[in-house]
Amino acid sequence: MEYQILDTTTVVAYVLNNAETASHFRDPLSVKAREIGDGNLNLVFILQSETFPQEALIVKQAVPYLRVVGESWPLSRERMRFEAQALMLYEQLAPGLAPKVFAYEEAMSIVVMEYLIEHQVMRQPLVARQKFPLFAEHLSTFLANVLFKTSDLYLTGLAKKDLQSRFINPHLCKIQEDFVFSNPYMESPENKHNPLITDEVSAVRQNVELKLAIANLKEKFMTQGQALIHSDLHTGSIMVNPADTRIIDPEFSFFGPMGYDIGAVMSNLMMNYMSHFAHTADAEQREAHQGYLLDTMRSLWNLFAFKFDALWVRANTGELVPELYWQFEGGEQAFARYRERYIRQILRDTFGLGACESLRRMMGLVTVWDVGSIENAEARASVERRIIRVSTRWILEHESFMSVEDALRIVTEEV
């Protein structure tokens, strides 16, 4: 149908008019909608049956402008296509780790998907020191499968380039390019920071080695089409409960460097770690939670690396380096060395790229709730300084990292 912006009335009609989505409700007349979008980008409706409240769906619709600003900031509705394509691909490559898509209509920029009634967005429970013991296991499965299976290590050159051509996403890439890799480190009107850390912010903006390294990382982000990345994988894009983990909101998806996704998670866990110096006064409680976070980061990397390598050994079907290339005396060890070096480079990219995510949160357009919710400005500044120190060292030192311990050691050294 022709594009029109839905409201809480028309969205119900829309869903009930489609046999596929209507079939989720035994009592169609009881379906009510409410809008729950955070208002940044999209309309998000929950449709729920009043008779059978377990029957519920999410409808997400893109509007043709940046919602947080208004119609004066146009933004292509195409982002919903990237989100739908990515979610459907996740279901193929890493089943059960994203919400199921029940319908997608390109003309309407609408995705109808599973309502995760028993999950919560991960960021706030982490501030409340909740633990998710299966998170590293689940997320590493997601990352290893999606990244490996959309890369030249698994796909033929033709299949990879075909997939890549369906994820050319310049408008949303530009948001990350500007707001993660450039504007926070220079004068830009939207930048904000805690006045107490002005000295540290100025030091970052004048640190030549740091800015040269960030420029190189930005080039990697802009030019290295290594695999399909989510490209906004912070702890607000992950829904969890103790038993289950789901990746949401992949509208920024495009073919970029693998490390960016793993790094976004790592740097958000690191920011949460530091935020507890303010949130959690009790040293024992704080140390227990921080220990859990370090263990999670360590497990996330080690499980990712293990699973990525195992997938590669099991299905070395890509054309980047054909199997035959390693068929010579000693070739098996050479292939093992190649995998080891390749995965080590992902590790380095993870902390280099990821650190730009945490650094920008201290001095750019938006902070993270973990830190922004610290009301005492001094306490907040003290957390922010720690995050700036870790991020700076990750950026300056990542190319020498040999294992995840090199990154974690910096976290514990900069408390």
Add this chain to the structure above:
Amino acid sequence: MEYQILDTTTVVAYVLNNAETASHFRDPLSVKAREIGDGNLNLVFILQSETFPQEALIVKQAVPYLRVVGESWPLSRERMRFEAQALMLYEQLAPGLAPKVFAYEEAMSIVVMEYLIEHQVMRQPLVARQKFPLFAEHLSTFLANVLFKTSDLYLTGLAKKDLQSRFINPHLCKIQEDFVFSNPYMESPENKHNPLITDEVSAVRQNVELKLAIANLKEKFMTQGQALIHSDLHTGSIMVNPADTRIIDPEFSFFGPMGYDIGAVMSNLMMNYMSHFAHTADAEQREAHQGYLLDTMRSLWNLFAFKFDALWVRANTGELVPELYWQFEGGEQAFARYRERYIRQILRDTFGLGACESLRRMMGLVTVWDVGSIENAEARASVERRIIRVSTRWILEHESFMSVEDALRIVTEEV
């Protein structure tokens, strides 16, 4: 019109039916066509007036299969679109350095272009020790302009990704991926080499460090969308005379690493250099020509680097690193350091990627005429061994190169 394969009769009618192309001929009835394609990929016709022989055009048409093999090897006709797009872009970005395009019809996979009546393909005159004193000057202008102005250093993110999306060229990329970066270094049925160098070929195929480095270079080729590259810029894709230089045959064009184009030229000049140990018995003549080739390589790099840097300083309009990013005390020097490091990385990529081009010519599907035309198998083997040694060292050592002298020194050490 609907696609049909042209012959020497129908091609004349095609050109005369189009007012734009017909206008090149004062005496249409005198126009005759002959087919001059080398038979690998496309039909290439020269249309020339018998009354006014200066009036001539080239018509290039893609057939839907690999012509050298036949209809059993299908190959997308889309390659002619990439060639036409690239030639038209060259005319905008580096005027006068490619043949002019007079007409392009996508449905017919046809480009009608300028006939370079006073030029010759560069490869054979170089074997005959001809010199082209303006070549480095012209080619460096071409490379600096095309590479800079299609990169994120000059274009906005949106403009660059839009252009990139028009050059997704998986079929022709696959030819280079397979035949430059993989197959020559493993068992593959199409590989050929001089039986006298079997030991050296085996050594390459079992050299673990070398193969790891080639795998990294291949990843760069497959994933780094840095700028629009020609991607087949050997000395057979360049037409020259003492006064003028033109780049032809850009059907392999796509967004890849800048160094691949410069490196293809460098490695072909290096192969020509080595070939004269067989072609030119007279030591004085040989050394003079080899000196000319080294000077050309040196000038090509130095002029390229100088012009690329000058373009960048003059038009730092890209979004990779905005001008404002360098606006702080000491920022000007920081920007200079960034440019220096960026260009040094292009230098390293040039010799790393370029060396794969020369190495594969010794043991893959096709040699180069410079070497293949050496009839004496011993003399040829001696040339080939030198080329293998230089290529191997370029691949293993390129990441430590600080200037073009580091690459040229290896050439003179491996004679």
